[in-house]
Amino acid sequence: MVHASFQHVETWVFDLDNTLYPPAMRLFEQVDANMTRFVMRMTGTDHAEADRLRKKYWLDYGTTLAGLMMHHGVDPVPYLEEVHAIDFSALAPDPALRAAISRLPGRRIVYTNGSAPYANQVLEHRGLSGLFDAVYGVEHAGYHPKPQPQAFETVFRADGLAPSRAAMFEDDPRNLRVPHTMGMRTVHVAPAPLPAGESGHIDHHTDDLNAFLGRL
Numbered sequence: 492m493v494h495a496s497f498q499h500v501e502t503w504v505f506d507l508d509n510t511l512y513p514p515a516m517r518l519f520e521q522v523d524a525n526m527t528r529f530v531m532r533m534t535g536t537d538h539a540e541a542d543r544l545r546k547k548y549w550l551d552y553g554t555t556l557a558g559l560m561m562h563h564g565v566d567p568v569p570y571l572e573e574v575h576a577i578d579f580s581a582l583a584p585d586p587a588l589r590a591a592i593s594r595l596p597g598r599r600i601v602y603t604n605g606s607a608p609y610a611n612q613v614l615e616h617r618g619l620s621g622l623f624d625a626v627y628g629v630e631h632a633g634y635h636p637k638p639q640p641q642a643f644e645t646v647f648r649a650d651g652l653a654p655s656r657a658a659m660f661e662d663d664p665r666n667l668r669v670p671h672t673m674g675m676r677t678v679h680v681a682p683a684p685l686p687a688g689e690s691g692h693i694d695h696h697t698d699d700l701n702a703f704l705g706r707l
Contacts, residue, residue, distance in 0.1 A: 493695065493706045500676060502650075502657040503595050505623075507603035507610050509662040510680045510700070512582055512617055521577035522605075526555050529573060533563055553636035553666075554604050560634065567634050575609035584618030591704035592622055600625045602646055602659075604636045625650060637666040643673065660700065668692045678703065 505511055508519045523545070530541035548558025559565035592599060600623055603610050607628035614620050629635075631649060632642040647654060654673035660680050661667050667677040671692035679685065680703075684696040697703035 493703070496694065497658060497676060497707050499656055500658045501597040502652040503592075503597065503599045504652070504657055504659040504670075504675070505592075505599070505601050506659075506661040506663070506666065506680075507601055507605060507613055510660055511588070511601070511613065511619065512585075514662070514682065516581050516583075518577070518579070518581045518613070521581075522574050525574040525577065529570060530555070530559070533559065533565065553638050553642075554629065556629070556634065557636050567630070571606040571609070571630075575606060575612075579612055579616040582613065582616035584616070585701070586618060587701050588704075589618055589622060591701055592619070595704070595707065598624045598652070600627065600650060600652075602627045602637075604629050606630060637661075637663070638669055640669050643669045647673075664690070664693060 512518060526545050527538065527542045530536070530544050531538060534541060534544065536544070545555045548555045552558045552561065556565070556567055556570055559570065560567060601610055601614070605628055607626050607630065610626050610628055611620070614623070614626070627646045627650070632645045635642040635645065637643065654670065654675045658676035658678060659667060659670045660678045662681050664679050664685050667679060671677045671694070677692060677694045679693045679696040680700050681696070682698050684690065685693060690696070695703070
């Protein structure tokens with residue numbers, strides 16, 4: 492059943508954080524902490540208010556950066572460098588994941604709301620370097636983040652992929668709505684599935700990416 496539903500796929504699109512490594516590794520907690528400190532400095536607020544703004548901008552705009560750019564005129568380049576300056580030792584290589592991805596036919600790409608340099612560091616520490624045909628960060632979408640339609644359209648157009656012959660793997664379910672509308676096969680990678688009434692844009696759910704890819 493799962494195998495058959497991916498027979499048409501020529502391009503495999505993977506989100507990065509909490510998708511190509513499990514949430515239990517807790518890497519992104521460091522990024523969240525850096526973002527909160529940045530918001531504190533930028534807005535002059537205390538930690539609690541800065542953390543509230545960080546979360547609000549992420550919910551409202553797709554990324555905290557998008558909210559900071561809109562409301563505070565933040566330059567995205569130094570921001571991305573600062574928030575991604577973290578300790579990657581929480582990550583461990585995953586030879587089984589590398590083998591599973593390498594067996595996928597066609598092109599394989601990474602598309603993240605983080606920066607491409609950050610993504611490449613994550614891939615290196617996961618033992619996945621050299622495995623993907625392209626790595627796209629938010630900078631490749633003109634700093635428009637997922638889940639904005641413009642972000643997907645910009646990156647997919649630059650890549651030249653055909654959405655009707657592509658699949659996307661992503662931990663944030665809202666980031667699968669536009670790909671599903673575009674005709675992509677969508678896979679929610681997370682510990683728990685969405686409630687049935689909220690998952691109409693999700694074709695498959697898995698809490699184990701390695702096992703799921705093994706079924707393809």
